[in-house]
Amino acid sequence: MSSASTLSSICFEQGCWSKGERKIRVGADKRVVKRPSSSMSFRVSASSAEKKDIRIGLLGASGYTGAEIVRLLANHPHFGVTLMTADRKAGQSMDSVFPHLTAQKLPRLISVKDADFSSVDAVFCCLPHGTTQEIIKGLPTALKIVDLSADFRLRDVSEYEEWYGQPHKAVELQKEVVYGLTELLRDDIKKARLVANPGCYPTSVQLPLVPLLKANLIKLENIIIDAKSGVSGAGRGAKEANLYSEIAEGISSYGVTRHRHVPEIEQGLSDVVQSKVTVSFTPHLMPMIRGMQSTIYVEMAPGVRTEDLYQQLKSSYEDEEFVKVLEEGVVPRTHNVRGSNYCFMNVFPDRIPGRAIIISVIDNLVKGASGQALQNLNIMLGLPETMGLLHQPLFP
Numbered sequence: 001m002s003s004a005s006t007l008s009s010i011c012f013e014q015g016c017w018s019k020g021e022r023k024i025r026v027g028a029d030k031r032v033v034k035r036p037s038s039s040m041s042f043r044v045s046a047s048s049a050e051k052k053d054i055r056i057g058l059l060g061a062s063g064y065t066g067a068e069i070v071r072l073l074a075n076h077p078h079f080g081v082t083l084m085t086a087d088r089k090a091g092q093s094m095d096s097v098f099p100h101l102t103a104q105k106l107p108r109l110i111s112v113k114d115a116d117f118s119s120v121d122a123v124f125c126c127l128p129h130g131t132t133q134e135i136i137k138g139l140p141t142a143l144k145i146v147d148l149s150a151d152f153r154l155r156d157v158s159e160y161e162e163w164y165g166q167p168h169k170a171v172e173l174q175k176e177v178v179y180g181l182t183e184l185l186r187d188d189i190k191k192a193r194l195v196a197n198p199g200c201y202p203t204s205v206q207l208p209l210v211p212l213l214k215a216n217l218i219k220l221e222n223i224i225i226d227a228k229s230g231v232s233g234a235g236r237g238a239k240e241a242n243l244y245s246e247i248a249e250g251i252s253s254y255g256v257t258r259h260r261h262v263p264e265i266e267q268g269l270s271d272v273v274q275s276k277v278t279v280s281f282t283p284h285l286m287p288m289i290r291g292m293q294s295t296i297y298v299e300m301a302p303g304v305r306t307e308d309l310y311q312q313l314k315s316s317y318e319d320e321e322f323v324k325v326l327e328e329g330v331v332p333r334t335h336n337v338r339g340s341n342y343c344f345m346n347v348f349p350d351r352i353p354g355r356a357i358i359i360s361v362i363d364n365l366v367k368g369a370s371g372q373a374l375q376n377l378n379i380m381l382g383l384p385e386t387m388g389l390l391h392q393p394l395f396p
């Protein structure tokens with residue numbers, strides 16, 4: 001890995017920049033993008049920018065989440081991919097690995113050890129968990145980084161070691177990490193250099209539960225999460241358990257009693273109430289490619305009705321582009337969010353008094369991974385967080 005680039009910095013017009021920075025005014029909202037080191041200045045419009053002025057490095061570009069970021073960036077006026085890495089596929093062209101991305105002009109896949117980070121301003125890290133800490137530790141400190149793996153999500157390094165079965169290799173770096181659950185931690189993300197993008201299950205679970213816990217509407221005990229994922233959640237690497245003949249025409253529970261997303265979910269929920277929250281969580285592999293549903297059973301606090309949960313979720317997310325509480329009685333389906341950055345949710349009364357059932361759906365590869373990562377990098381660089389993400393779900 002070679003030496004650091006100076007990070008581009010971006011701000012709204014009222015922000016300030018120093019001498020010698022290039023500026024770009026973007027779209028009608030008069031946003032200003034600034035990059036150090038050139039006297040040149042130019043303008044682009046957000047809708048038709050040919051010049052992608054912010055250079056993106058994509059580590060693990062030959063995987064599913066890497067490819068999904070490339071797909072999303074096709075519609076991003078500022079982020080252009082200038083560096084892409086792979087492991088086994090290093091040396092190949094992206095077109096040959098992912099022909100669906102052929103229309104884009106992309107750099108060749110190289111090994112991460114050959115990567116020159118002086119050519120990038122920000123990095124999406126789409127590597128398997130367990131490999132990422134050492135690699136990120138070696139990156140120039142000027143880079144803004146969104147890590148999609150689980151390597152930096154658990155604040156407590158001993159908890160990481162317990163659940164991931166290996167020592168944490170970047171303990172110092174862990175201290176500066178911000179957890180990237182966008183809608184709920186936006187203010188911290190704005191200031192972050194390194195964001196740990198949440199796991200897909202934890203995203204689908206925390207988005208509905210955090211506002212309800214914050215408002216003391218549900219009990220901390222007996223939260224039961226029955227979650228289901230499409231097979232792309234397991235990545236592109238070949239595994240016997242993910243063969244068509246193992247997945248099709250059936251449902252498999254896995255990680256029963258001990259899935260590594262449990263501590264991540266519990267960390268997020270416990271933070272909200274400043275008290276230990278525990279959950280029962282069982283994930284299932286479904287015979288579908290994308291999509292994730294979490295069906296969550298909760299006990300309501302005394303005197304609380306399902307209507308109160310519904311109103312709380314409605315008001316918490318009324319101004320959010322990507323989190324939608326459906327009309328009363330409408331059941332969210334993974335089909336409704338396919339290919340998009342949306343999370344749809346709803347809450348239903350259980351026939352057992354005092355209990356409620358919450359259903360939350362996302363696309364694991366978008367809101368559960370690459371979409372939320374892009375949302376976070378937009379925020380970290382002062383851009384509108386919806387940039388590149390405003391396409392509608394693909395249905396049917």
Ligand SMILES: NC(=O)C1=CN([C@@H]2O[C@H](COP(=O)(O)OP(=O)(O)OC[C@H]3O[C@@H](n4cnc5c(N)ncnc54)[C@H](OP(=O)(O)O)[C@@H]3O)[C@@H](O)[C@H]2O)C=CC1
Nearest residue numbers: 060062063064065086087088089126129149233235236369
């Ligand atoms: N898939 C999903 O829905 C979600 C995934 N995530 C997380 O995002 C990360 C990426 O996931 P996904 O894209 O699905 O994974 P994939 O298995 O599809 O892709 C992994 C990528 O990392 C590269 N790679 C593998 N091993 C190494 C290594 N030792 N050193 C350097 N590069 C390596 C691969 O290269 P090559 O192809 O050449 O072998 C490939 O580009 C993972 O940490 C995953 O847990 C998070 C949320 C959801």
Ligand SMILES: CC(=O)N[C@@H](CCC(=O)OP(=O)(O)O)C(=O)O
Nearest residue numbers: 148149150199200201229233234
């Ligand atoms: C279907 C499937 O296997 N899903 C993955 C979760 C995907 C995800 O969010 O994983 P990370 O925490 O690794 O980022 C799993 O259960 O391990």
